[in-house]
Amino acid sequence: MSATTSGAVLNVGAREVTRADVEDFLYREAQLLDEWRLDEWFTMFEPDGRMEVPTTDWAGWDATTAGFFVCDDYDLIRARVKRLKSRKAHAENPHSRTHRMVSNVILLEAGAETVWISANFLIHRYRDGGAYPYVGRYEHVLKVDDDGLRFRVRRSIPVMESMDPGARLSFIL
Amino acid sequence: MKEGGGVMTQQTPVRPLGGADGGALIDEDWEAMRFRVHRSAYRDPGVFRDEIAKIWGHTWLYLGHETEIPNAGDFKTRTLGGRPLIFCRDSAGEVKVFLNACTHRGTILCRHNEGNTKFFQCFYHAWAFSNSGDLAALPGDESYPDDPGFRESMRLRQVPRLQIHEGFVFVAFDPDVPDLLTHLGPAAHYMSLTAKIGAHGMQTLPGVQLYSVKGNWKLAVENAMDGYHFAPTHNTFVGYLRETGFAVTDDDQYAYDLGGGHGLLVLTGHNGRIGMVWEPRFGDEEKARTVAKRNEMIARLGPELAAEIADASRILFVFPNLLLFDLEALTIRQLEPVAADRTDVRAWQFVETGEPESVRALRIKTMVSFVGPGGLATPDDIEAYEAVQRGIVATADSADPAHDWSDMSRGMANEKQGNQGRSIDEGAMRSFWRHWADRVGAATAVAGDPPADPGAPGPSAVLAAGSAATSDAAAPTSGKE
Numbered sequence: 001m002s003a004t005t006s007g008a009v010l011n012v013g014a015r016e017v018t019r020a021d022v023e024d025f026l027y028r029e030a031q032l033l034d035e036w037r038l039d040e041w042f043t044m045f046e047p048d049g050r051m052e053v054p055t056t057d058w059a060g061w062d063a064t065t066a067g068f069f070v071c072d073d074y075d076l077i078r079a080r081v082k083r084l085k086s087r088k089a090h091a092e093n094p095h096s097r098t099h100r101m102v103s104n105v106i107l108l109e110a111g112a113e114t115v116w117i118s119a120n121f122l123i124h125r126y127r128d129g130g131a132y133p134y135v136g137r138y139e140h141v142l143k144v145d146d147d148g149l150r151f152r153v154r155r156s157i158p159v160m161e162s163m164d165p166g167a168r169l170s171f172i173l
Numbered sequence: 174m175k176e177g178g179g180v181m182t183q184q185t186p187v188r189p190l191g192g193a194d195g196g197a198l199i200d201e202d203w204e205a206m207r208f209r210v211h212r213s214a215y216r217d218p219g220v221f222r223d224e225i226a227k228i229w230g231h232t233w234l235y236l237g238h239e240t241e242i243p244n245a246g247d248f249k250t251r252t253l254g255g256r257p258l259i260f261c262r263d264s265a266g267e268v269k270v271f272l273n274a275c276t277h278r279g280t281i282l283c284r285h286n287e288g289n290t291k292f293f294q295c296f297y298h299a300w301a302f303s304n305s306g307d308l309a310a311l312p313g314d315e316s317y318p319d320d321p322g323f324r325e326s327m328r329l330r331q332v333p334r335l336q337i338h339e340g341f342v343f344v345a346f347d348p349d350v351p352d353l354l355t356h357l358g359p360a361a362h363y364m365s366l367t368a369k370i371g372a373h374g375m376q377t378l379p380g381v382q383l384y385s386v387k388g389n390w391k392l393a394v395e396n397a398m399d400g401y402h403f404a405p406t407h408n409t410f411v412g413y414l415r416e417t418g419f420a421v422t423d424d425d426q427y428a429y430d431l432g433g434g435h436g437l438l439v440l441t442g443h444n445g446r447i448g449m450v451w452e453p454r455f456g457d458e459e460k461a462r463t464v465a466k467r468n469e470m471i472a473r474l475g476p477e478l479a480a481e482i483a484d485a486s487r488i489l490f491v492f493p494n495l496l497l498f499d500l501e502a503l504t505i506r507q508l509e510p511v512a513a514d515r516t517d518v519r520a521w522q523f524v525e526t527g528e529p530e531s532v533r534a535l536r537i538k539t540m541v542s543f544v545g546p547g548g549l550a551t552p553d554d555i556e557a558y559e560a561v562q563r564g565i566v567a568t569a570d571s572a573d574p575a576h577d578w579s580d581m582s583r584g585m586a587n588e589k590q591g592n593q594g595r596s597i598d599e600g601a602m603r604s605f606w607r608h609w610a611d612r613v614g615a616a617t618a619v620a621g622d623p624p625a626d627p628g629a630p631g632p633s634a635v636l637a638a639g640s641a642a643t644s645d646a647a648a649p650t651s652g653k654e
Binding site: 064 | 287378379383387406408412416515517521522534538551553556559563
């Protein structure tokens with residue numbers, strides 16, 4: 001782990017990552033997802049990036065020891081994007097309206113080429129007359145390179161006790 | 174709906190049909206080849222109350238799997254038919270199921286979802302019970318009768334019946350239900366097939382999918398027994414499989430009425446099976462392992478049983494609340510009705526004990542890519558339940574009584590001829606609904622002559638293989654009453 005100058009900056013190799021860098025990355029992602037610009041969103045992953053949504057009883061298990069809501073490798077993320085763009089993704093045709101708030105961004109730790117971050121999210125989803133709040137936190141491992149940040153592991157951890165009636169995960173949490 | 178309308182087997186039409194006025198909820202016509210269910214069966218709070226009272230109150234219910242509580246003192250809490258329960262293993266290692274309510278004033282005794290404990294202590298007045306149900310601490314007991322009978326009367330209440338088949342724990346709130354194996358009938362054999370996959374047994378994993386749908390519980394049963402929906406509803410998933418090199422087909426796949434409301438789909442063309450039937454998305458390492466795994470199964474079980482277990486996928490419905498998905502990998506799904514228009518769903522990954530980490534990872538990734546509220550397929554099923562629940566309001570009450578029915582006629586002519594129903598017909602749904610009507614006392618109108626032979630209670634290969642079904646069903650059940 002590299003030296004930390006403050007909670008707002010981490011050194012990853014020769015590069016400096018600030019909290020503002022991470023916030024910009026997360027805000028851009030929130031915008032792309034709320035606007036259903038899924039092809040652009042997919043470019044935010046590095047090749048071999050992963051995406052996980054643990055279940056609500058999650059106690060730190062990895063995807064070799066427990067069930068998950070979502071446990072996508074890169075190919076499955078691509079398949080998910082393709083599906084969600086299809087008119088035949090019935091659960092998202094018409095699309096849900098989503099509205100994402102991201103806050104409490106913390107730079108947790110730096111690796112040789114990655115930064116580990118956490119943030120809180122509140123996503124409101126609306127469809128068919130129903131309103132569904134999804135509350136949780138992100139714990140991401142972001143690859144740092146000259147182009148900026150990319151997802152190596154994108155993990156959305158719900159804090160709800162279960163998915164409420166109608167609150168499926170047919171969209172990107 | 175009226176109580177005790179025991180007319181379901183009547184051969185002449187019962188009128189009036191439908192509605193809350195005691196009319197038939199099932200309309201079966203073997204001349205017109207029509208089977209339909211009155212939509213109030215999904216909507217009416219009175220029907221829902223009857224289901225909880227007459228089905229959930231008087232039938233074996235799937236509670237959980239023994240491997241959820243592997244160690245002495247382990248417990249889980251969950252509701253069944255709305256009743257809060259403690260599912261635990263006592264200090265002697267015995268599986269116990271208690272009503273989760275303090276015997277003193279009825280307070281929820283254990284407010285945790287899971288854990289390990291020797292004692293359950295009520296926070297309200299500090300009464301404490303051992304994990305075998307004894308009243309272990311009674312604060313200020315000098316003010317209670319000096320009589321061991323008093324403490325005995327305040328033991329935790331156990332569910333009246335508890336039996337375990339292949340690690341699947343069932344309970345009943347009615348002490349007079351028949352033996353579990355009698356209830357399961359041929360379904361016991363199919364549970365045994367799944368239980369035999371692992372050389373070192375099978376187990377549930379943590380990471381339980383808990384979600385809730387805005388739909389009647391019977392829509393989830395229908396959906397699981399309905400191969401007809403697969404191609405249109407799961408168009409995007411079928412497309413994904415095609416891109417990975419697997420072509421889905423519905424040809425030569427069948428549905429079975431196992432009696433007692435239980436149903437079975439046997440599927441050979443929807444997916445591969447990890448460790449048993451390879452498909453390209455499983456990768457090359459798994460291809461070699463599949464060969465080795467089949468050899469292991471043949472050595473352990475013989476070629477016929479190994480083939481029966483491995484060659485086909487199965488979706489088993491055990492009336493009223495258990496769905497066992499033995500597909501690419503395995504998921505146990507439990508349905509918990511909450512209201513006429515709301516169902517809580519719980520789903521566990523079910524895996525081979527002791528399998529390599531890489532296989533476990535493949536299994537979890539593959540299974541949750543299909544099933545569950547975050548999969549690439551189940552959300553479209555949920556959309557279907559919820560869209561039906563919203564749509565059936567259209568014909569409700571006096572608006573359009575003649576059309577307030579849902580049709581499940583597909584394949585009746587085939588059934589009439591005595592042919593085995595295809596997975597893409599609706600025969601497994603019809604047999605479910607007939608049993609349902611019998612259990613809740615809903616009237617059924619039957620016109621014309623139903624087929625004489627109700628069909629095979631499972632794939633004919635099983636029956637031809639001889640005694641496998643009965644010997645399996647009898648042996649592995651440990652009766653723990």
